[in-house]
Amino acid sequence: MIVETGHYALVLALALALVNSVLPIWGSVTGDRRLMAVAPSVALMGFGLVAYAFFALTYAHVASDFSLANVVENSHSAKPLIYKISGVWGNHEGSMLLWVLVLALFAAAVALFSSSMPDDLRANVLAVQSWIASAFLLFILLTSNPFARLANAPAEGNDLNPLLQDPGLAIHPPLLYLGYVGLSITYSFAAAALISGRIDAVFARFVRPWTLLAWICLTLGIAMGSYWAYYTLGWGGFWFWDPVENASLMPWLAATALLHCTAVMEKREALKIWTIFLAILAFSLSLIGTFLVRSGVLTSVHAFASDPQRGIFILLILVVFIGGSLALFAWRAGGLKQGGLFAPVSREGALVLNNLLLTTCCATVFIGTLYPLALEALTGEKISVGPPFFNLTFAPLFAPLFVLMPIGQNLAWKRGDFFGAAQRLIVAIGAGLIAMLALAAWRGGPVVSVVLSGLAIYVIVGSFADLGRRLFVGGGATAIMGAGQRALRLPRQAFGTAFAHAGLGVTLLGLAATGWGAEKITALRPGDEVEIGPYQLTFESVQPRAGPNFAERIGRTAIRSSGVLIATIEPSTRFYPARKMNRSEAGIATIGLGQVYMSIADVAANGSVNARVFWKPLVSLIWIGALIMAFGGCLSLSDRGFRIGVARRAAKAAASSPQPAE
Amino acid sequence: MLWVIFAILTGFAVLSILWPLAKTPRGVSRGASDIAFYKSQLAGIERDAVQGLMTPEDAQGASAEAARRLMALAEPPLERSVAGAGRAVRFASIAVLIxxxxxxxxxxxxxxxxxxxDLPLAARNEASPARMDLMAAVAKIEAHIAQNPDDGRAYExxxxxxxRMGRGNDAAQAYAAAxxxxxxTPERLALYGEALIYAANGAVTEEARKIFEAAAKDPSLAKPRFFLGLAAAQxxxxLRARDIWExxxxxxxxxxxxxxxxxxRMAAMPGAPAAAQNESAARDAPAVEGGSGAKANLAAKIQAMPEAERSSAIRGMVDALxxxxAQNGQDVDGWLRLVRAYAVLREPDKARAALVDAKRNLANxxxxxxxxxxxxxxxxxEG
Incomplete structure (x- = not known):
């Protein structure tokens, strides 16, 4: 009964989404505030219904209800509980349901936390959100229904793809979807602003927190996915320029650009067209990513199901939403009023440059991802655009971004002084140069690593230069005394910016350090020793071990540093009988900020294995950097200027005082 | 009960629309929100200037800009007359209700x-203790195999x-391991082949056929010969199927x-003993077994006719083909059908003649x- 009520709730959610697609817009066009007031109430109800449907599917997975095709195909009664739950979205149908759940969640959040938003803006935003929800609910119900039942329930399910049986699945997709789908809100804001024709600083003020929220989730989601790939795929790599990874990177680049752009728009009412365009672009790229992953155009771990009908449906959604919004954009863009003016060298100018570089990066990734597909579709020729292409195109575009980032932070609004800003960065530049020289002398190694490390240090120090200047105004002892007080008064946004930028620098440092790593591929027998970087590894034994739904062979390996045992790792190969699949699990020991990474394969009867052993200095900084970026985002989000309910009090004050407008 | 829940859910859904329509709206109008925003911006600039976070000149410029925008705000549009709005609301309410x-x-x-x-596993297991025993037994053997992967008996x-659990693929893999x-041994081969057929949803695959051919070397085994007949029928x-089975x-x-x-099974085959065959039934043998499709219907109809009538009906179709x-000889499938039909009708001479004609017509x-x-x-x- 739970299953069928869940199914019905999903159908009902579609009916509500369709209603909410029409009534609020009708209200905003005719100025009827009752019709507009429908939007938040229905958005909350819709979220409740989708959440119930999601609960029902989760229940079916947990209870191993094999009368559902979805459960049969992706679950197994012996699977551990956590994978029974995460398996709900570890498949095509369930992940689409999660997508819609997040969509509904964001709509509900807007409904709850935006009582200060102008009625018509909120009504239009929620209506556009409902269009998207309607399209995806239709897609789910007509082509990928997770509630499809089987006439004869089999006794046992087929189990989940072992690659997905990992705690990563519990976190990575929900986070990524919060980011991906969170961008739907910025899209809805842009479309709503275009419909009402009101594109101004107020719009930017309300769209900013949502963009930031989506960006934080996307950052964490991508980092999480990258770490997951790192420890389960066993290649020791963390980013493969795989099209599916690129599909998440493109919205991130666009969202990052958008984030910076809305700052300009709120402060100066400039860059309106560009902001709207980026808001549309960011979500369009999310949709394209969904299309790439879900349609089966790409085959990878992520392509759970390939079905041409689904592909066409998503393509249709893509065309309608991207085409429709661009048409709206073309219709309104001409009538936009000129915003605030600024000189080329100014905070605004720097942000424009940042936007240009980020969107160019985004375009590069886009071409690199889609060109092979297009070529294959047109000529049947298969080419592969791999890491060399991206490393050669992406890196030169991103490098100037790193150089300019601290400078932009130190430029004044409207009209800045480039040399002044550079002067303020003298400490950062010095730190970077010293780091470079020190590393060159101490470690030597590849020039690229040395240069990029220096750049990273410059970025990290430079990110705090502006903050430091504002805290220690004037210099001298009194300035230091007053710094604490000033720190409390400074908007948290300033700290947020500094941390987010520094986080990027930290990630860059982790990336740069890969050049000093070491890699060995070797056959090992129990008792063998292997040197990697500064450590000695002893491959002690191969032992069988039984997991809940797999059997594994673990290769116990001791790590010693000049004879002293510092860690023991257990890389393993696992066999999942239900799917007859093998999977490796890397053994990782984090030593300082670096990691010793080992994966084994082809365990022979006499205990010999093929092993890949890596020493990766500072590698954990890659993900720590992402965490710092997200932390910076959270700091900014908690700033009063960002707080979602912020203008509520102010609006109430305005409404209570006798204003001519009310 | 289910429908009561559906009704309640639907009721809540409709209410979530009708409730705000019935209430007096209490939102923030565009004008109020805009004014609030610019005022808070002005206040923010002032705060920053007082705390020394902004130079006085910058603060002055910024606040002048915000103030200019505040003043430039357009008058908010007047609310529509209540009567007109009321009609829209009433219309919307009724439309939503339907x-x-x-x-x-x-x-x-x-x-x-x-x-x-719902069919949760726990409930199913409670319902049939026999099934649970089976599941437990399977789990036990599987665990045993995980520990002793070389125990062929366990696989067997x-x-x-x-x-029995309907897991054909798993059964086939287990037999392969055995x-x-x-x-x-011929017995083991036969069992493996049978499992392969289960795994292929009843189709005798090429792989399965080869296995049965190997197993059929022991003529005392009925199973491989039965399945070889089935392969021929599929x-x-x-003709061959009937021959093998007979x-x-x-x-x-x-x-x-x-x-x-x-x-x-043989009696149910199209063209049971003595009855003449017809071309479409011969071609659609599997479909007739499955009992679907227009052709199969036709075949069934012909099957139902009295002996003499059936024979002439079939002959009429073959002659028409x-x-x-003869008019247009470029139809490969047509020729194939014709040759087969003559063979089924036990007219080898005509079949050979048709073969020669076909080759001549399709020479290029x-x-x-x-x-x-x-x-x-x-x-x-041939020959």
Whole structure:
């Protein structure tokens, strides 16, 4: 009964989404505030219904209800509980349901936390959100229904793809979807602003927190996915320029650009067209990513199901939403009023440059991802655009971004002084140069690593230069005394910016350090020793071990540093009988900020294995950097200027005082 | 109960729309929100200036800009007259009241399955202790195999259980392991082949056929010979299938239990003994067995006719096909059908003649010639 009520709730959610697609817009066009007031109430109800449907599917997975095709195909009664739950979205149908759940969640959040938003803006935003929800609910119900039942329930399910049986699945997709789908809100804001024709600083003020929220989730989601790939795929790599990874990177680049752009728009009412365009672009790229992953155009771990009908449906959604919004954009863009003016060298100018570089990066990734597909579709020729292409195109575009980032932070609004800003960065530049020289002398190694490390240090120090200047105004002892007080008064946004930028620098440092790593591929027998970087590894034994739904062979390996045992790792190969699949699990020991990474394969009867052993200095900084970026985002989000309910009090004050407008 | 819950859910959904429509709206108008925003911006600038976070000149410029925008705000549009709005609200309410339940129930009745209860595993296990024993036994053997992957006997015990549970693929893999570990015997091969057929949803795959051919070297085994007959029947070669099965029945020692079932199967075959065959039935043999499709219906109809009538009906169709091919000889499939039909009608001379005609007509199409010749070989008409 739970299953069928869940199914019905999903159908009902579609009916509500369709209603909410029409009534609020009708209200905003005719100025009827009752019709507009429908939007938040229905958005909350819709979220409740989708959440119930999601609960029902989760229940079916947990209870191993094999009368559902979805459960049969992706679950197994012996699977551990956590994978029974995460398996709900570890498949095509369930992940689409999660997508819609997040969509509904964001709509509900807007409904709850935006009582200060102008009625018509909120009504239009929620209506556009409902269009998207309607399209995806239709897609789910007509082509990928997770509630499809089987006439004869089999006794046992087929189990989940072992690659997905990992705690990563519990976190990575929900986070990524919060980011991906969170961008739907910025899209809805842009479309709503275009419909009402009101594109101004107020719009930017309300769209900013949502963009930031989506960006934080996307950052964490991508980092999480990258770490997951790192420890389960066993290649020791963390980013493969795989099209599916690129599909998440493109919205991130666009969202990052958008984030910076809305700052300009709120402060100066400039860059309106560009902001709207980026808001549309960011979500369009999310949709394209969904299309790439879900349609089966790409085959990878992520392509759970390939079905041409689904592909066409998503393509249709893509065309309608991207085409429709661009048409709206073309219709309104001409009538936009000129915003605030600024000189080329100014905070605004720097942000424009940042936007240009980020969107160019985004375009590069886009071409690199889609060109092979297009070529294959047109000529049947298969080419592969791999890491060399991206490393050669992406890196030169991103490098100037790193150089300019601290400078932009130190430029004044409207009209800045480039040399002044550079002067303020003298400490950062010095730190970077010293780091470079020190590393060159101490470690030597590849020039690229040395240069990029220096750049990273410059970025990290430079990110705090502006903050430091504002805290220690004037210099001298009194300035230091007053710094604490000033720190409390400074908007948290300033700290947020500094941390987010520094986080990027930290990630860059982790990336740069890969050049000093070491890699060995070797056959090992129990008792063998292997040197990697500064450590000695002893491959002690191969032992069988039984997991809940797999059997594994673990290769116990001791790590010693000049004879002293510092860690023991257990890389393993696992066999999942239900799917007859093998999977490796890397053994990782984090030593300082670096990691010793080992994966084994082809365990022979006499205990010999093929092993890949890596020493990766500072590698954990890659993900720590992402965490710092997200932390910076959270700091900014908690700033009063960002707080979602912020203008509520102010609006109430305005409404209570006798204003001519009310 | 289910429908009561549906009704409650629908009620809540409709209410979530009607409630705000009935209430007096209490939102923030555009004007109020705009004013609040610029005022807070001005206040922010002032705060920053006081705290020394902004130079006085910058603060002055910024606040002048914000103030200019505040003053430039357009007058908010006047609210529509209540009467006009009221009509829209009434219309919307009625539309929603009809649309939401109609769409939800309509769509659900198409895609939903209200009669099917939840079927959690725990409840199913409680319902049949025998099943639980089976599951427990399977789990035990699986665990044993995980520890002793070289125990072929365990695979042999597990495989038939998998088959009973409908897990054809698993059964086939288990038998394959048993074959590998315990060595090939005709019995084991036959069981493996049978599991392969289960795994392929009843189709005798090429792989399975080869296995049965190997297993059939022991003529005392009925299973491989039965499945070889089935393979022939699925290929459309009913003559051969009948031949294999007839010999199997004749050589069976003393009326084994499966004989009756096999006889019934043979009797149900299109063109049972003495009856003439017809081309479409021969071609659609598997479809007739499955009992679907227009052709199958036609075949069934012909099957139902009295003997003489049936014979003439079939002959009429074959003659019509021959006449059509005489007019236009470029139809490979037509020729294939005609040759097969003559073979089934036990008229080998006509079949051979049709083969020659076909080759002449399709002389410049190498693949077609290949197919025709292959059929000739298959039916033993060559030479």
């Amino acid at each position: 649309f939401v339940p109609a769409l939800a129930l309509g769509l659900y009745s198409v895609i939903g399955d209200p009669a099917r209860p 015990v597990l495989a038939p259980v998998y088959l 074959l590998r570990l315990l060595g090939q 290929d459309g070669d009913l 010999r199997l029945l004749a050589e069976a020692p003393d009326n084994p239990p499966w004989a009756q079932a096999l006889r019934e 021959a006449a059509r091919l 199409d190498a693949t077609a010639i290949g197919r025709i010749e292959a059929l000739g070989r298959e039916l033993g008409l």
